[in-house]
Amino acid sequence: MKLLFKMFNTFFKIGAFTIGGGYAMLPLIQDEVVEKNKWLTPEEFMDILAIAEVTPGPVAVNTSTYVGYKMAGIKGALICTLGTVLPSFTIILLIVKFFWQYRENPTIDKVFLGIRPAVAALIFSAVYKLGRNMQLNIQRIIGAALTVFAIIILDISPIIIILIAAFGSIGYFKHKEKDI
């Protein structure tokens, strides 16, 4: 019961402070789920990112469902996901009902001018922390660099890159097994 409550709380916090959606919430998930509570190992965290990328739906929902299931079965999955969804749900309802008329307030614009570079900084620091935990060698750095090139310059879908990497890697290690 205590664990379920803690999981709900953690994902509620993640849901409440993720501005910009998607990858903007990774640093917070990393901090809370991997570093502070150790519900996932750094490797598992990367694996879930890959799974979230090849399955439909928001990354935050995918991650909270996975973590919840791992820690406490289906009940855990539902509670973590509810925690992630509830803040946005409540905030949006309040906005549509009460604050819709203030949407062109200049102070809010300024606050967001400050927050946007912070979101970029947070994602870069997630990259730094993922890399630090990964025992980077030259092959892995090349793999990551090629991915950046394929996505930003060639505009290839992440799903395709992940599938190529998965099957390529299976083929490579299978081949190596035969040699031994």
Added chain:
Amino acid sequence: MNILKLFLSFLKIGAFSFGGGYAMLPLIRKEIIEVHGWLTVKEFIDLLAVVEMTPGPVAINSATFLGYKVAGIWGSIAATVGVILPSIVIILIIAHFLSKFRESPYVDYAFRGIRPVVLGLVTSAALTVAKDAIIDIKSLIIGGVLFYFVSFKDMHPITAIILAGIAGAIIY
């Protein structure tokens, strides 16, 4: 009737939006403007501004917003449950099988190849966000200083976001 339509529409959006976040916007746009005519194009653009300014996944924010506009509080619940249901079901199935096949060497091989790709994906996301966010020397300083404190001094991401918001209100 509208509530059922909302649920089914967002179920479809949830089931077919790969990559999360902004990747699902074209599909949302098609469903709510072209298929059902629930919003005008102008209202849709306002919706995007709100979604960007409020915390939480884009898909959930849009679902809640739209559901409310079309059919009140029950509409917002129907749309939000619809949009997250496919992910929950798919992830539960994967998590279940993954715990069974964790020991399989093939699963291990596949993930060993995927991990560097994930690092690249997150780097690309950081670069894409930075391109729109770093617009002048002030934003570069905010970003640089916060990167340092979060990466090396263990500053909490929430603290970083709040400080950045205050800094923005003061210096711009």
